[in-house]
Amino acid sequence: xxxxxxxxxxxxxxxxxxxxxxxxxxxxxxxxxxxxxxxxxxxxxxxxxxxxxxxxxxxxxxxxxxxxxxxxxxxxxxxxxxxxxxxxxxxxxxxxxxxxxxxxxxxxxxxxxxxxxxxxxxxxxxxxxxxxxxxxxxxxxxxxxxxxxxxxxxxxxxxxxxxxxxxxxxxxxxxxxxxxxxxxxxxxxxxxxxxxxxxxxxxxxxxxxxxxxxxxxxxxxxxxxxxxxxxxxxxxxxxxxxxxxxxxxxxxxxxxxxxxxxxxxxxxxxxxxxxxxxxxxxxxxxxxxxxxxxxxxxxxxxxxxxxxxxxxxxxxxxxxxxxxxxxxxxxxxxxxxxxxxxxxxxxxxxxxxxxxxxxxxxxxxxxxxxxxxxxxxxxxxxxxxxxxxxxxxxxxxxxxxxxxxxxxxxxxxxxxxxxxxxxxxxxxxxxxxxxxxxxxxxxxxxxxxxxxxxxxxxxxxxxxxxxxxxxxxxxxxxxxxxxxxxxxxxxxxxxxxxxxxxxxxxxxxxxxxxxxxx
Ligand code: FAD
Numbered sequence: 001x002x003x004x005x006x007x008x009x010x011x012x013x014x015x016x017x018x019x020x021x022x023x024x025x026x027x028x029x030x031x032x033x034x035x036x037x038x039x040x041x042x043x044x045x046x047x048x049x050x051x052x053x054x055x056x057x058x059x060x061x062x063x064x065x066x067x068x069x070x071x072x073x074x075x076x077x078x079x080x081x082x083x084x085x086x087x088x089x090x091x092x093x094x095x096x097x098x099x100x101x102x103x104x105x106x107x108x109x110x111x112x113x114x115x116x117x118x119x120x121x122x123x124x125x126x127x128x129x130x131x132x133x134x135x136x137x138x139x140x141x142x143x144x145x146x147x148x149x150x151x152x153x154x155x156x157x158x159x160x161x162x163x164x165x166x167x168x169x170x171x172x173x174x175x176x177x178x179x180x181x182x183x184x185x186x187x188x189x190x191x192x193x194x195x196x197x198x199x200x201x202x203x204x205x206x207x208x209x210x211x212x213x214x215x216x217x218x219x220x221x222x223x224x225x226x227x228x229x230x231x232x233x234x235x236x237x238x239x240x241x242x243x244x245x246x247x248x249x250x251x252x253x254x255x256x257x258x259x260x261x262x263x264x265x266x267x268x269x270x271x272x273x274x275x276x277x278x279x280x281x282x283x284x285x286x287x288x289x290x291x292x293x294x295x296x297x298x299x300x301x302x303x304x305x306x307x308x309x310x311x312x313x314x315x316x317x318x319x320x321x322x323x324x325x326x327x328x329x330x331x332x333x334x335x336x337x338x339x340x341x342x343x344x345x346x347x348x349x350x351x352x353x354x355x356x357x358x359x360x361x362x363x364x365x366x367x368x369x370x371x372x373x374x375x376x377x378x379x380x381x382x383x384x385x386x387x388x389x390x391x392x393x394x395x396x397x398x399x400x401x402x403x404x405x406x407x408x409x410x411x412x413x414x415x416x417x418x419x420x421x422x423x424x425x426x427x428x429x430x431x432x433x434x435x436x437x438x439x440x441x442x443x444x445x446x447x448x449x450x451x452x453x454x455x456x457x458x459x460x461x462x463x464x465x466x467x468x469x470x471x472x473x474x475x476x477x478x479x480x481x482x483x484x485x486x487x488x489x490x491x492x493x494x495x496x497x498x499x500x501x502x503x504x505x506x507x508x509x510x511x512x513x514x515x516x517x518x
Contacts, residue, residue, distance in 0.1 A: 037446075037449075039065070039460060040063055040064065040065030040066045040067070041059075041063065041066055041067070041140040041141055041442075041446050041452065042066075042067045042069075042139050042140050042454075042460070042461045042462075042463050043059060043066060043067070043068055043069075043139060043140060043141045043142070043143060043442070044068075044069050044070075044071060044135045044138075044139040044141075044142045044143070044463070045068055045069070045070045045071070045142075045143045045145050046071050046116045046135075046142065046143065046144050046145060046146050046373075047070075047071075047072065047079060047144070047145035047146035047147055047418070047420070048070050048071075048072035048077035048078060048079060048099075048110065048112070048145075049078060049079020049080055049081065049145060049147050049418060049419075049431075050078075050079065050080075050081055050095055050099075050418065050428045050431045050432065050435070051079075051145040051147070051417040051418020051419065051420070051421075051431050051434065051435050052070055052072075052079070052143070052145035052417070052418070052435075053070075053077075053078075053095075053098075053099040053102055053435075054431065054432050054435030054436065054439075055143055055145060055417050055435040055438055055439045055442075056068045056070060056102050056108060057098065057099075057101075057102045057435075058435060058436050058439035058440070059439045059442060059443065060102070060105055060107060060108065062439065062440075062443055063443050063446065063447075065107065066107060067107045067108075067109075067463065068107060068108045068109070069109050069111060069139070069463045069464050069467075070108070070109065070110050070111065071111050071114055071115075071116050071130070071135075072110065072111065072112045072113070072114065072479075073113070073114065073115035073116070073146075074112065074113065074178070075112050075113040075178070075479045075484075075487075075511040075515060076112065076479075076484065076487065076505075076511060077099070077103075077110065077112060077484060078093075078096050078099060079147055080147065081093050081095060081096055081428065082096075082175065082504075083171075083172055083175045083176075083177045084171055084172075084175065085175075086171075086205040086208065086209065087174065087175065087209075087217065087220035087221050087222040088208065088212065088216070088217065088220050090220070090221075090501055092428060093501075095428055095432075103481045108481075109463075109464060109480075109481070110479075110480060110481040110484065111464060111478050111479075111480070112478065112479030112480070112483070112484060113128050113477055113478055113479045114128045114129065114130060114471075114478050114479075115128065115129045115130075116129070116130055116131075116132055116135065116146075116373060117129065117131075117132060117373040117374035117375060118374045128471065128473045128474075128477050128478060129471075129473070130467060130470060130471050131374075131375060131470060132373055132374065132375030132376075132379065133375055133378070133379070134467050134470040135467060136379070136453055137461075137466070138461050138462060138463055138464075138466045138467050139413075139453060139454070139461050139463060140413060140446075140452040140453055140454045140461055141413040141414070141415060141442060141446075141452050141453060142413065142414055142415070142453070143396075143415045143416065143417055143438070143442070144373070144390055144398070144414070144415070144416040144417070144420045144421070145416070145417045145418050145420060145435075146370070146373065146420050147368075147370065147418060147419045147420055148368035148369050148370040148388060148389075148419040148420065148423065148424040149368070149370070149371070150168075150368065150369045150370070150371050150388075151166040151167075151168045151364070151366075151367070151368055151369055152364075152366050152367045152368070152369050152388070153364070154197070154319055154364055154366065156319050156320055156321050156322070157321040157322070158321050158322030158323060158324070158328065159322060159364070161322050161324060161326070161327060161328040162326060162327040162328065163187050163191075163324070163327045163328035163360050163361055163362060164322055164328050164362045164364065165185070165361075165362070165363055165364070166363065166364050166365075167196070167198070167202050167203060167205075167206050167363045167364065167365035168202075168368060169183060170185070170206055170209075170363055171202065171205065171206065173185070173223070173226060174209055174222050174223055174226035174230075175222070175223065175504075176221075176223040176226075176504040176505075176506045178506060178511065181223065181225065181506045185229060185361070187327075187360050187361035188229050188230065188232065188233040188234070188235060188361065189229075189232055189233070189234060190234065190360060191234065191235060191359060191360035191361040192234055192235060192236050192237060193235070193236070193237045193238075193239065193357075193358065193359035193360070193361070194210055194235050194237070194238050194239070194359055194361040194362070194363065195238075195239045195241060195330075195331055195357050195359040195361070195362045195363070196238065196239065196240050196241065196362075196363045196365050197241050197319055197331070197362065197363065197364050197365060197366065198240075198241075198242070198250075198363075198364065198365030198366045198367075199240055199241070199242035199249040199250055199251055199313065200250035200251055200365060200367070201250070201251050201252060201255045202365050203240055203251070203363075203365035204240070204251050204255040204256065204258070204259060205255075206363050206365060207238045207240055207259060207311055208258060208259060208262070209222075209230070210230075210233065210235050210238050210309075211238060211259070211262055211265070211266035211309050211311060212262060212265070212266075213265055214227060214230050214231045217230065218500075219499060219500060220500060220501070221495065221500055221501050221502045221503065221504055223504065223506060224503070225506075235309070235361065236309050236310070237269075237309065237310050237311070237312075237359075238309070238310075238311040238312075239311070239312050239314050239357050239359065240311065240312065240313050240314065241314045241317050241319075241331075241333065241357070242313070242314070242315050242316075242317070243316070243317060243318040243336060243348045244315065244316065244336070244338060244346060244348045245315050245316060245338050245341045245346065246290075246294055246313070246315055246341075247287060247290070247291075247341060247342050247344075247346075248338075248344065248346055249313070249315075253286075253289055253290050253293050256290075256293055256297075257293060259311060260293070260296065260297055260300070263300055263303060264303035264304070264305045264308055265303070265305065265307070265308055265309065266303075266308060266309040266310060266311055267300055267301075267302055267303045267308060267310055267311075268297045268298075268300055268310070268311060268312065268313070269302070269310045269311070269312045287342075314357070316335060316336040316337065316338070316348065317333035317334070317335060317336065317355065317357075318333060318334045318336055318348060318350060319331050319332070319333055320332050320333060320334050320354065322362065323356070324360075327360060328359075328360060328361075328362055329358060329359075329360060330356050330357055330358035330359055331356070331357050331359070331362055332354060332355075332356050333354060333355050333356070333357065334350040334351070334353070334354050335350070335351050335353035335354060335355060336348035336349060336350055336351065337349055337351055367388075367423075367424050368388075368419070368424035369388035369423075369424065370388050370389050370390070370419060370420050370423070370424075371388075372390075379411075380400045380401045380402055380411075381398060381400065381401070381411065381414065382398070382399040382400055382401045382408055387423045388423050388424070389416075389419075389420060389421055389422055389423040390416040390420055390421060391408055392415075392416050392421055393408075393410060395437065395438070395441045396415045396416055396417055396421060396437065396438030396441050396442070397410045397411075397414075397415060397441065397445075398410065398411050398414035398415060398416050399411065412450065412451035412452055412453065412455075413451065413452040413453035413454075414453075415438055415441070415442055416438070417434060417435050417438040417439075418431045418434060418435065419431070421434065421438070422434065476516070479511075479515050483515035483516065484515065486514060486515055487505060487511060487514045487515050488502075490505070490514055491503055491504055491505060
């Protein structure tokens with residue numbers, strides 16, 4: 001059995017991979033291992049978002065006979081494709097079609113509503129959970145693809161006031177995430193201005209949801225309760241605030257243009273826009289086009305439509321506190337300056353100046369964050385708390401908390417991918433590439449005879465058929481792929497009748513009942 005601590009190792013000179021030290025087991029002759037194995041691997045993937053599915057797809061395609069058991073804490077698959085991507089971006093969710101093809105492979109099994117680690121860590125119903133150590137005993141390898149399910153905080157006074165939310169909560173709420181569906185945003189009914197702190201694509205998604213006419217959103221799969229709340233929203237003005245300048249903003253041009261296209265229903269109020277945005281020479285094509293968009297935005301005049309809402313991009317402001325009595329009434333910012341307004345890595349330097357932006361609704365949109373799973377400490381699995389991701393060699397091999405010559409030691413058979421590997425960066429296309437890279441490394445390790453989890457066991461691993469002996473909740477609460485297909489079919493049928501892609505089931509009870517009623 002190989003579920004304990006990573007053994008101390010003595011390393012042969014030069015046996016390193018990148019900045020990582022490979023376990024000495026991995027230097028045993030490849031021939032020896034290929035003879036002993038003579039079979040394909042059995043891999044557990046934790047998380048059913050794009051990273052998990054793309055990894056499964058590549059492994060099964062390139063290493064014939066590979067078996068995959070996919071564990072997902074929620075009753076529904078697809079991670080942020082279902083619960084993060086904005087409802088008015090249905091084309092992004094097209095990736096789900098190829099995930100459905102992956103799931104049709106007889107070597108693939110899905111176990112939904114079953115968290116690895118502690119119960120209900122991502123909000124599954126009845127809190128079904130399995131310990132990580134159980135998986136270690138029953139697979140050749142484990143791929144951590146569990147994303148980044150927490151959010152970063154600013155750490156400034158007043159952040160926990162009523163009216164200050166994370167963008168993550170709002171996004172999960174309008175996307176029918178079962179753990180967030182009951183949040184009330186009373187400020188939508190009361191406030192006229194909203195401030196979003198952060199200038200990435202998620203911040204722009206939130207702004208778009210607040211500014212888009214609700215009748216447009218009714219054609220999407222946005223939750224009914226969110227449509228209802230947004231139809232009563234009094235928000236007329238959205239401030240998108242960034243600590244650096246226009247050329248350092250993290251959003252992409254496509255997403256910025258979507259806000260532009262809301263005109264005349266929502267227009268840019270450009271008074272906070274830097275006046276000197278035209279540098280003498282910009283040669284970078286992406287930057288040049290971004291500048292053109294900024295200019296087009298500046299030239300837009302306020303809409304004559306009395307119903308029109310407005311938004312602004314407010315640059316060079318760092319939040320210093322939230323103020324108000326009981327509930328937030330506004331945010332105080334330090335005004336920054338940049339050493340070079342056009343350098344990507346320009347640092348924001350606070351000046352003595354400060355400004356206040358009054359608003360009773362504030363969203364913090366400064367990024368998501370992964371956390372270690374329960375069991376990581378006991379198994380010495382390394383976690384980079386600064387970057388918010390699993391310690392890895394950049395190629396998906398998980399590193400131990402133990403070091404040799406000050407370098408982390410790779411743990412045989414453990415891999416990570418996607419946002420759990422890199423932190424919360426990148427679109428689905430980047431996650432696809434990353435998953436292919438990790439899968440290729442798993443394949444290379446398997447073929448070269450590197451050590452995997454099962455190598456000290458007499459019998460090949462048996463996956464879920466053994467893991468289930470360690471699950472102490474009702475096994476019938478686990479959602480299989482067939483169960484999910486029932487839910488999916490029902491959601492699409494309801495959507496079809498209303499001219500939407502689907503009507504998502506929300507509550508745990510709803511999902512579990514639909515899944516389990518044949
Ligand atoms: P995730 O998608 O987060 O998947 C992780 C999965 O693991 C989840 O299903 C989670 O429930 C599960 N899980 C977590 N913990 C456990 C556990 N302990 N046990 C079992 N399962 C667990 N990209 C685009 O290309 N276009 C867009 O328009 C776009 N919009 C976005 C909007 C938002 C708000 C966000 C946050 C991201 C957006 N992205 C977009 C980026 C895209 O969603 C990510 O690149 C991608 O989802 C990352 O995939 P992942 O599998 O690593 O993580």
